[in-house]
Amino acid sequence: MSTTKKIAGVALVAALGVTTLSACGGGDTKDKPAGASDAPKSKTVTLVSHDSFNVTESVLKEFEQQSGYTVKVLKSGDAGAVLNQEILTKGSPRGDVFFGVDNTLLSRALDNGIFTPYEAKGLAEVKPEYVLDKEHRVTPIDSGDICVNYDKAYFAEKKIAPPQTLDDLTKPEYKNLLVTENAATSSPGLGFLLASVGKYGEDGWKDYWSKLKANGVEVVDGWEQAYNERFSGSAGGKKAKGDRPLVVSYASSPPVEVLYGEPQPTEAPTGVATGTCFRQIEFAGLLKGAKNEEGGKALVDFLVSKKFQEDMPLQMFVNPVTKDAALPELFTKHGVVVEKPENVAPETIAKNREQWVKAWTALVVK
Numbered sequence: 001m002s003t004t005k006k007i008a009g010v011a012l013v014a015a016l017g018v019t020t021l022s023a024c025g026g027g028d029t030k031d032k033p034a035g036a037s038d039a040p041k042s043k044t045v046t047l048v049s050h051d052s053f054n055v056t057e058s059v060l061k062e063f064e065q066q067s068g069y070t071v072k073v074l075k076s077g078d079a080g081a082v083l084n085q086e087i088l089t090k091g092s093p094r095g096d097v098f099f100g101v102d103n104t105l106l107s108r109a110l111d112n113g114i115f116t117p118y119e120a121k122g123l124a125e126v127k128p129e130y131v132l133d134k135e136h137r138v139t140p141i142d143s144g145d146i147c148v149n150y151d152k153a154y155f156a157e158k159k160i161a162p163p164q165t166l167d168d169l170t171k172p173e174y175k176n177l178l179v180t181e182n183a184a185t186s187s188p189g190l191g192f193l194l195a196s197v198g199k200y201g202e203d204g205w206k207d208y209w210s211k212l213k214a215n216g217v218e219v220v221d222g223w224e225q226a227y228n229e230r231f232s233g234s235a236g237g238k239k240a241k242g243d244r245p246l247v248v249s250y251a252s253s254p255p256v257e258v259l260y261g262e263p264q265p266t267e268a269p270t271g272v273a274t275g276t277c278f279r280q281i282e283f284a285g286l287l288k289g290a291k292n293e294e295g296g297k298a299l300v301d302f303l304v305s306k307k308f309q310e311d312m313p314l315q316m317f318v319n320p321v322t323k324d325a326a327l328p329e330l331f332t333k334h335g336v337v338v339e340k341p342e343n344v345a346p347e348t349i350a351k352n353r354e355q356w357v358k359a360w361t362a363l364v365v366k
Contacts, residue, residue, distance in 0.1 A: 045295030046072045046095030048086065048287070050079040053099060054315040055308065063302045069295045078187065079105060079282075086287065087112045093287035096296035099141060099303065103132065103281045104190060107350030110137055115285035118297055122304040125322040130281050132346060138283035141303050142318035145251040145338045146191035147277040148178070149270045151233030154245035163246065165275035166199050169212060176216035179230040179244040183360050186222045187280075192248045193360055194349065195278035198342030202352075206363060213364055218244060227253070233270040235261065251277060252317040255334040259314070268334040279341035282318070 047053070053073060064070055072095075076082045079100045086098055090112060101109045109115070115137040123131070123139060130140035148169065150162040163169050169178055181189030196205040220226050228236030231247035234257060254268035261269075284303050286296045302308055309325035312318055319327070327335075 042292045042295065043069055044072055045069045045097070045292050045299050046074055047299060048074045048076065048082060048093070048095035048098045050082055050100040051075045051077060052316055056311050056315060059307055059311045062307065063305075067295075067298045067302070069292075069298060071299065080187075083109055086114050090114050091289045093289055096287060096290040096292045097284055097299050097303075098287055099282070099284040101138065101283050101285070102187075103279075103346050104187075104194065104349050104353070106132060106138065106283065106346040109285075111350065114288055116288045116290070116293070118286045118300060120297075120304050121301040122322070125306075125324055126304060127321055127323055130321045132281065133283075138285040139300055139304060140321045141282050141284050142312055142316065143279060143281045143321055144318040145277040145279050145341050146188045146195065146248065147251045147338065148192075148273040149227075149231070149233065149247050149249045149253050150273060151231070151245035152269055152271050154232055162271060162273065163276070164273050166196060166208070168273070169217075169246070169276070170208070170215050172215075174215065174246065176218075177244060178212070178216075178246040178248075179218040179220060179226045180248040181223055181226050182219055182221050182365065184357050184365075188223050188226075188248050188250070189219075190353075190357070191278040191280060192276075193356065194344050195276060195342040197356065198278065198344045205356075206359065209360065209364055217364070219365055223249065233257075246273075250317065251336055251338055252313075252319075252331070254336070255330045256317055258334045259330055272336045272338075274336055274338050275340075277338045277341040279338070279343055281321070 119136040120139045155162045183189040183193040229240045230242045230244045231237040232242045232245045254270045290296045309320035309322045
Protein backbone atom coordinates (compact mmCIF):
# COMPACT_ATOMS: atom_id res chain seq x y z
CA MET A 1 0.00 0.00 0.00
CA SER A 2 1.03 1.76 0.43
CA THR A 3 0.30 1.98 -1.40
CA THR A 4 -0.02 3.35 -1.29
CA LYS A 5 0.56 3.50 -1.83
CA LYS A 6 0.11 5.91 -1.78
CA ILE A 7 0.35 8.44 -2.09
CA ALA A 8 -2.59 9.80 -3.17
CA GLY A 9 -2.53 13.03 -4.56
CA VAL A 10 -0.17 10.58 -6.23
CA ALA A 11 -3.08 8.59 -7.56
CA LEU A 12 -3.68 11.43 -10.00
CA VAL A 13 -0.44 10.58 -11.80
CA ALA A 14 -1.02 8.33 -14.80
CA ALA A 15 0.55 4.89 -14.44
CA LEU A 16 2.01 2.68 -17.16
CA GLY A 17 3.02 -0.94 -16.80
CA VAL A 18 6.64 -0.82 -17.97
CA THR A 19 8.15 2.51 -18.88
CA THR A 20 11.54 3.32 -20.34
CA LEU A 21 12.02 6.95 -19.44
CA SER A 22 14.88 7.70 -21.80
CA ALA A 23 16.44 6.20 -24.85
CA CYS A 24 19.91 7.61 -24.40
CA GLY A 25 22.88 5.45 -23.51
CA GLY A 26 21.20 2.05 -23.61
CA GLY A 27 23.78 -0.71 -23.96
CA ASP A 28 26.40 1.42 -25.73
CA THR A 29 29.91 0.01 -25.13
CA LYS A 30 31.96 2.07 -27.58
CA ASP A 31 33.78 3.83 -24.72
CA LYS A 32 34.88 0.56 -23.07
CA PRO A 33 38.39 1.07 -21.63
CA ALA A 34 41.30 -1.00 -22.90
CA GLY A 35 41.64 -4.32 -21.08
CA ALA A 36 38.01 -4.39 -19.98
CA SER A 37 35.98 -7.58 -20.22
CA ASP A 38 34.42 -8.41 -23.57
CA ALA A 39 31.08 -8.75 -21.78
CA PRO A 40 29.32 -5.40 -22.21
CA LYS A 41 28.67 -3.50 -19.00
CA SER A 42 24.98 -2.68 -18.72
CA LYS A 43 24.15 0.97 -19.24
CA THR A 44 20.52 0.43 -18.24
CA VAL A 45 19.44 0.59 -14.61
CA THR A 46 15.97 -0.68 -13.72
CA LEU A 47 13.80 0.85 -11.01
CA VAL A 48 11.04 -1.40 -9.69
CA SER A 49 8.23 0.75 -8.29
CA HIS A 50 4.58 1.09 -7.42
CA ASP A 51 2.38 2.75 -10.02
CA SER A 52 2.69 6.28 -8.66
CA PHE A 53 6.37 6.91 -9.34
CA ASN A 54 6.87 9.95 -11.54
CA VAL A 55 9.66 12.38 -12.36
CA THR A 56 10.01 15.37 -14.66
CA GLU A 57 11.56 14.21 -17.94
CA SER A 58 14.24 16.91 -17.98
CA VAL A 59 15.32 16.06 -14.42
CA LEU A 60 15.71 12.41 -15.31
CA LYS A 61 17.55 13.19 -18.55
CA GLU A 62 20.06 15.30 -16.64
CA PHE A 63 20.82 12.32 -14.38
CA GLU A 64 21.13 10.01 -17.37
CA GLN A 65 23.49 12.36 -19.18
CA GLN A 66 25.69 12.83 -16.12
CA SER A 67 25.76 9.17 -15.10
CA GLY A 68 25.73 7.51 -18.50
CA TYR A 69 22.87 5.23 -17.46
CA THR A 70 19.44 4.87 -19.03
CA VAL A 71 16.68 4.51 -16.43
CA LYS A 72 13.95 1.96 -17.02
CA VAL A 73 10.95 1.99 -14.67
CA LEU A 74 8.98 -1.20 -14.03
CA LYS A 75 5.65 -0.32 -12.43
CA SER A 76 3.83 -3.24 -10.85
CA GLY A 77 0.75 -2.14 -8.93
CA ASP A 78 0.67 -0.90 -5.36
CA ALA A 79 3.62 -1.15 -2.99
CA GLY A 80 2.33 -4.29 -1.30
CA ALA A 81 2.02 -6.11 -4.61
CA VAL A 82 5.51 -5.01 -5.66
CA LEU A 83 6.99 -6.18 -2.36
CA ASN A 84 5.34 -9.58 -2.72
CA GLN A 85 6.89 -10.01 -6.17
CA GLU A 86 10.33 -9.00 -4.96
CA ILE A 87 10.16 -11.45 -2.08
CA LEU A 88 9.21 -14.21 -4.52
CA THR A 89 12.14 -13.33 -6.80
CA LYS A 90 14.66 -12.68 -4.01
CA GLY A 91 18.24 -13.08 -5.26
CA SER A 92 17.12 -12.84 -8.90
CA PRO A 93 15.25 -9.54 -8.85
CA ARG A 94 13.37 -7.99 -11.73
CA GLY A 95 15.38 -4.78 -11.39
CA ASP A 96 18.22 -3.08 -9.58
CA VAL A 97 16.43 -0.72 -7.17
CA PHE A 98 13.04 -0.96 -5.47
CA PHE A 99 11.32 2.34 -4.71
CA GLY A 100 8.11 2.65 -2.73
CA VAL A 101 8.29 0.30 0.25
CA ASP A 102 6.99 2.34 3.17
CA ASN A 103 7.06 2.15 6.95
CA THR A 104 3.92 0.00 7.03
CA LEU A 105 5.75 -2.70 5.04
CA LEU A 106 9.39 -1.99 5.92
CA SER A 107 10.00 -4.71 8.51
CA ARG A 108 8.56 -7.35 6.19
CA ALA A 109 10.94 -6.26 3.43
CA LEU A 110 13.96 -6.23 5.74
CA ASP A 111 13.09 -9.55 7.39
CA ASN A 112 12.96 -11.18 3.96
CA GLY A 113 16.45 -9.91 3.07
CA ILE A 114 15.69 -8.49 -0.37
CA PHE A 115 18.11 -5.54 -0.11
CA THR A 116 21.88 -5.09 -0.21
CA PRO A 117 23.17 -2.48 2.28
CA TYR A 118 24.31 0.75 0.66
CA GLU A 119 24.93 4.12 2.30
CA ALA A 120 23.79 6.62 -0.29
CA LYS A 121 25.79 9.70 -1.15
CA GLY A 122 23.77 12.55 0.28
CA LEU A 123 22.37 10.50 3.16
CA ALA A 124 23.85 13.02 5.59
CA GLU A 125 21.35 15.56 4.22
CA VAL A 126 18.37 13.33 5.10
CA LYS A 127 16.57 14.40 8.26
CA PRO A 128 17.54 11.85 10.93
CA GLU A 129 13.96 11.09 11.99
CA TYR A 130 13.39 9.44 8.61
CA VAL A 131 16.38 7.09 8.82
CA LEU A 132 14.67 4.01 10.27
CA ASP A 133 17.23 1.41 9.12
CA LYS A 134 20.66 1.98 10.63
CA GLU A 135 22.14 -0.74 8.40
CA HIS A 136 21.25 1.35 5.31
CA ARG A 137 19.50 -1.46 3.52
CA VAL A 138 16.96 1.18 2.54
CA THR A 139 17.24 4.95 2.05
CA PRO A 140 14.41 7.37 2.93
CA ILE A 141 13.10 9.17 -0.18
CA ASP A 142 9.84 10.93 0.71
CA SER A 143 7.17 11.35 3.34
CA GLY A 144 3.45 12.01 3.24
CA ASP A 145 0.69 12.34 5.81
CA ILE A 146 -2.57 10.40 5.59
CA CYS A 147 -5.21 12.72 7.06
CA VAL A 148 -8.91 13.44 7.06
CA ASN A 149 -9.73 16.16 4.49
CA TYR A 150 -12.84 18.32 4.72
CA ASP A 151 -15.05 20.22 2.30
CA LYS A 152 -14.70 23.88 3.31
CA ALA A 153 -17.89 24.98 1.56
CA TYR A 154 -20.03 22.39 3.35
CA PHE A 155 -18.91 23.40 6.83
CA ALA A 156 -19.15 27.11 6.04
CA GLU A 157 -22.71 26.66 4.76
CA LYS A 158 -23.74 24.59 7.78
CA LYS A 159 -21.91 26.95 10.16
CA ILE A 160 -20.19 23.99 11.77
CA ALA A 161 -16.49 24.03 12.63
CA PRO A 162 -14.69 21.27 10.71
CA PRO A 163 -13.19 18.48 12.84
CA GLN A 164 -9.54 18.72 13.79
CA THR A 165 -8.82 15.56 15.79
CA LEU A 166 -9.62 11.86 15.79
CA ASP A 167 -11.83 12.37 18.83
CA ASP A 168 -13.84 15.00 16.97
CA LEU A 169 -14.91 12.48 14.35
CA THR A 170 -16.99 10.57 16.90
CA LYS A 171 -19.07 13.65 17.86
CA PRO A 172 -22.77 13.89 16.87
CA GLU A 173 -22.27 16.92 14.61
CA TYR A 174 -20.15 14.77 12.27
CA LYS A 175 -22.55 11.81 12.09
CA ASN A 176 -22.78 10.25 8.61
CA LEU A 177 -20.18 12.67 7.19
CA LEU A 178 -16.97 10.58 6.98
CA VAL A 179 -15.93 8.17 4.24
CA THR A 180 -12.78 6.10 4.60
CA GLU A 181 -11.06 3.35 2.64
CA ASN A 182 -10.94 -0.33 3.54
CA ALA A 183 -7.86 -1.01 5.67
CA ALA A 184 -7.53 -4.44 4.05
CA THR A 185 -7.43 -3.13 0.47
CA SER A 186 -6.16 0.46 0.60
CA SER A 187 -2.97 2.22 1.70
CA PRO A 188 -4.71 5.31 3.12
CA GLY A 189 -7.29 3.04 4.75
CA LEU A 190 -4.53 1.13 6.51
CA GLY A 191 -2.80 4.37 7.43
CA PHE A 192 -5.96 5.71 9.07
CA LEU A 193 -6.32 2.49 11.05
CA LEU A 194 -2.69 2.89 12.17
CA ALA A 195 -3.39 6.49 13.19
CA SER A 196 -6.00 5.15 15.60
CA VAL A 197 -3.59 2.51 16.90
CA GLY A 198 -0.93 5.18 17.42
CA LYS A 199 -3.38 7.46 19.22
CA TYR A 200 -5.35 5.01 21.37
CA GLY A 201 -2.99 2.04 21.66
CA GLU A 202 -3.72 -1.66 21.39
CA ASP A 203 -6.26 -1.44 24.18
CA GLY A 204 -8.21 1.49 22.78
CA TRP A 205 -8.35 1.50 18.98
CA LYS A 206 -11.22 -1.02 18.72
CA ASP A 207 -13.39 1.07 21.04
CA TYR A 208 -12.61 4.11 18.89
CA TRP A 209 -13.73 2.33 15.72
CA SER A 210 -16.90 1.14 17.45
CA LYS A 211 -17.68 4.81 18.08
CA LEU A 212 -16.89 5.74 14.47
CA LYS A 213 -19.15 2.98 13.20
CA ALA A 214 -21.95 4.14 15.48
CA ASN A 215 -21.40 7.64 14.10
CA GLY A 216 -22.03 6.48 10.55
CA VAL A 217 -18.56 6.10 9.00
CA GLU A 218 -18.78 4.78 5.42
CA VAL A 219 -16.16 2.31 4.15
CA VAL A 220 -15.32 1.90 0.44
CA ASP A 221 -12.67 -0.21 -1.27
CA GLY A 222 -10.11 2.41 -2.30
CA TRP A 223 -8.97 6.02 -2.44
CA GLU A 224 -10.29 6.70 -5.94
CA GLN A 225 -13.85 5.80 -4.94
CA ALA A 226 -13.65 7.61 -1.60
CA TYR A 227 -12.06 10.82 -2.85
CA ASN A 228 -13.33 11.20 -6.41
CA GLU A 229 -16.82 9.75 -5.98
CA ARG A 230 -18.04 10.02 -2.38
CA PHE A 231 -16.23 13.16 -1.13
CA SER A 232 -18.18 16.36 -1.81
CA GLY A 233 -15.11 18.62 -1.70
CA SER A 234 -13.05 17.25 -4.60
CA ALA A 235 -13.52 18.15 -8.25
CA GLY A 236 -14.34 14.53 -9.03
CA GLY A 237 -16.66 14.21 -6.07
CA LYS A 238 -18.62 17.29 -7.12
CA LYS A 239 -19.17 15.80 -10.57
CA ALA A 240 -20.24 12.50 -9.02
CA LYS A 241 -22.52 14.34 -6.56
CA GLY A 242 -20.68 12.92 -3.56
CA ASP A 243 -22.39 13.69 -0.27
CA ARG A 244 -19.66 13.00 2.29
CA PRO A 245 -17.81 16.20 3.32
CA LEU A 246 -15.10 14.27 5.22
CA VAL A 247 -12.70 11.81 3.60
CA VAL A 248 -9.47 10.02 4.45
CA SER A 249 -6.88 11.28 1.97
CA TYR A 250 -3.55 13.11 2.20
CA ALA A 251 -2.25 16.39 3.59
CA SER A 252 -1.09 17.14 0.03
CA SER A 253 -4.59 16.82 -1.45
CA PRO A 254 -5.55 20.53 -1.10
CA PRO A 255 -2.59 21.70 -3.24
CA VAL A 256 -3.58 19.08 -5.83
CA GLU A 257 -7.11 20.50 -5.96
CA VAL A 258 -5.61 23.92 -6.69
CA LEU A 259 -3.13 22.64 -9.28
CA TYR A 260 -5.74 20.79 -11.33
CA GLY A 261 -8.67 23.11 -10.73
CA GLU A 262 -10.40 24.46 -13.85
CA PRO A 263 -10.31 27.37 -13.48
CA GLN A 264 -7.51 27.26 -10.92
CA PRO A 265 -8.85 28.58 -7.58
CA THR A 266 -7.00 31.13 -5.48
CA GLU A 267 -7.71 29.09 -2.35
CA ALA A 268 -7.91 25.34 -1.85
CA PRO A 269 -11.54 24.18 -1.59
CA THR A 270 -10.54 21.52 0.92
CA GLY A 271 -8.80 21.56 4.28
CA VAL A 272 -6.90 19.09 6.46
CA ALA A 273 -7.74 17.96 9.99
CA THR A 274 -4.17 17.93 11.24
CA GLY A 275 -4.95 15.96 14.38
CA THR A 276 -6.03 12.89 12.39
CA CYS A 277 -2.80 12.08 10.54
CA PHE A 278 -0.48 9.10 10.15
CA ARG A 279 2.91 9.67 8.56
CA GLN A 280 4.09 7.43 5.74
CA ILE A 281 7.77 7.33 4.82
CA GLU A 282 8.80 5.74 1.52
CA PHE A 283 12.18 4.16 0.93
CA ALA A 284 14.35 2.89 -1.91
CA GLY A 285 16.86 0.07 -1.69
CA LEU A 286 19.44 -1.70 -3.82
CA LEU A 287 17.99 -5.13 -4.59
CA LYS A 288 20.09 -8.14 -3.64
CA GLY A 289 21.35 -9.83 -6.80
CA ALA A 290 20.93 -6.68 -8.91
CA LYS A 291 22.41 -7.12 -12.39
CA ASN A 292 23.63 -3.52 -12.43
CA GLU A 293 24.69 -2.84 -8.86
CA GLU A 294 26.80 0.21 -9.70
CA GLY A 295 23.97 1.72 -11.71
CA GLY A 296 21.62 0.94 -8.85
CA LYS A 297 23.83 2.80 -6.39
CA ALA A 298 23.95 5.80 -8.71
CA LEU A 299 20.15 5.74 -8.98
CA VAL A 300 19.68 5.66 -5.19
CA ASP A 301 22.08 8.62 -4.94
CA PHE A 302 19.95 10.45 -7.49
CA LEU A 303 16.73 9.81 -5.54
CA VAL A 304 18.14 11.66 -2.51
CA SER A 305 19.73 14.42 -4.57
CA LYS A 306 18.43 17.97 -4.24
CA LYS A 307 17.36 17.95 -7.89
CA PHE A 308 15.06 14.94 -7.47
CA GLN A 309 13.89 15.89 -3.98
CA GLU A 310 12.69 19.29 -5.18
CA ASP A 311 11.04 17.74 -8.24
CA MET A 312 8.98 15.20 -6.24
CA PRO A 313 6.28 17.38 -4.64
CA LEU A 314 4.57 18.34 -7.91
CA GLN A 315 5.18 14.93 -9.51
CA MET A 316 4.11 12.56 -6.72
CA PHE A 317 2.59 15.00 -4.22
CA VAL A 318 4.85 13.95 -1.38
CA ASN A 319 7.34 15.82 0.80
CA PRO A 320 11.14 15.71 0.45
CA VAL A 321 13.14 14.19 3.28
CA THR A 322 16.39 16.14 2.84
CA LYS A 323 17.28 19.26 4.80
CA ASP A 324 18.23 21.36 1.78
CA ALA A 325 15.20 20.68 -0.44
CA ALA A 326 12.70 23.53 -0.80
CA LEU A 327 8.97 23.01 -1.23
CA PRO A 328 7.21 24.62 -4.21
CA GLU A 329 5.00 27.65 -3.56
CA LEU A 330 1.90 25.56 -4.26
CA PHE A 331 2.69 23.45 -1.18
CA THR A 332 3.71 26.30 1.09
CA LYS A 333 0.66 28.38 0.16
CA HIS A 334 -2.06 25.74 0.04
CA GLY A 335 -0.62 22.85 2.04
CA VAL A 336 -0.37 22.33 5.79
CA VAL A 337 2.43 21.32 8.13
CA VAL A 338 1.50 18.36 10.31
CA GLU A 339 3.45 18.94 13.50
CA LYS A 340 2.57 15.78 15.42
CA PRO A 341 1.43 12.92 13.19
CA GLU A 342 0.73 9.54 14.71
CA ASN A 343 3.44 6.93 14.25
CA VAL A 344 3.74 3.21 14.90
CA ALA A 345 7.12 1.48 14.86
CA PRO A 346 7.67 -0.61 11.68
CA GLU A 347 8.46 -3.73 13.71
CA THR A 348 5.21 -3.30 15.67
CA ILE A 349 3.28 -2.93 12.42
CA ALA A 350 4.94 -6.03 10.97
CA LYS A 351 4.09 -8.08 14.06
CA ASN A 352 0.46 -6.97 14.33
CA ARG A 353 -0.71 -5.74 10.93
CA GLU A 354 -2.58 -8.89 9.88
CA GLN A 355 -4.41 -9.34 13.17
CA TRP A 356 -5.25 -5.63 13.36
CA VAL A 357 -6.73 -5.68 9.86
CA LYS A 358 -8.71 -8.87 10.59
CA ALA A 359 -10.07 -7.40 13.81
CA TRP A 360 -10.88 -4.11 12.06
CA THR A 361 -12.71 -5.97 9.25
CA ALA A 362 -14.77 -8.01 11.70
CA LEU A 363 -15.65 -4.89 13.69
CA VAL A 364 -16.31 -2.32 10.95
CA VAL A 365 -17.11 -4.09 7.68
CA LYS A 366 -18.86 -7.32 8.56
